[in-house]
Amino acid sequence: MLAAERREHLLGLLARTGKIVAKDVAADLGISEDSVRRDLRDLAAEGLCQRVYGGALPASPAVVDYDARQAVAPDGKRKVASVAAALVQPGGSVILDGGTTALAVARALPKDLACTVITHSPTIATALTDHPLAELFLLGGRVFKHSAVTCGAAAVEAAQNISADLCLLGVTGVHPEAGLTTGDAEEAAMKRALSARAADTYILASGEKIGTASPYRVLPWEKITGLITDAEAHDTVVEQLKTLGVEVLAA
Structure with missing residues (x-):
């Protein structure tokens, strides 16, 4: 799966379930947890998720100025x-x-x-x-x-x-x-x-x-x-x- 496809998968999962568990995503996609964590870091840097221990949660829209x-x-x-x-x-x-x-x-x-x-x-x-x-x-x-x-x-x-x-x-x-x-x-x-x-x-x-x-x-x-x-x-x-x-x- 390409990086862009993984990104869309993660965002879709976040929208559907309200959270991402890195180890579960890694097992489902057959990739390493490190790859999932890198993707989550990139999404968090764009304000698209809030990283937490073991995965991510939806980011609040109320953190803008x-x-x-x-x-x-x-x-x-x-x-x-x-x-x-x-x-x-x-x-x-x-x-x-x-x-x-x-x-x-x-x-x-x-x-x-x-x-x-x-x-x-x-x-x-x-x-x-x-x-x-x-x-x-x-x-x-x-x-x-x-x-x-x-x-x-x-x-x-x-x-x-x-x-x-x-x-x-x-x-x-x-x-x-x-x-x-x-x-x-x-x-x-x-x-x-x-x-x-x-x-x-x-x-x-x-x-x-x-x-x-x-x-x-x-x-x-x-x-x-x-x-x-x-x-x-x-x-x-x-x-x-x-x-x-x-x-x-x-x-």
């Missing part, structure tokens, strides 16, 4: 945001992550809602300046421009001195095996720091993120309260998550 992400699944993000915004209670406090889905949540909050919003995103804070009854706390640190949020030691330290009823957290990948993932190590650490300061953590995940993975794990499933997604209720991955005990809120 902030401006480009605003055009990805806007309807799905609005649906997720509507459900998430309803979780913020009058007089309550919420830690709101950065990113385009979190921005949709900020826009979905009623303007007459009296609450406290803590965020490490200047974009989120700006979006809420016209909410007269919302108290805003902006956590400082080094700005990670890819997601328009603060990260790094200063931001993590600031997060350790706050607490809230609720944390609404964005990720780029949601996968039963890979878990909740994102594309930057420091951003993943910041998300963990934010989640640790809330009584409940819900993950914001529009449908295009379901079944995909990024390089850095954010949280294990047992550390979250639930997942908010507009993916179909009978989606194979959603059903797998439910069998793991994950509460799924349909958007």
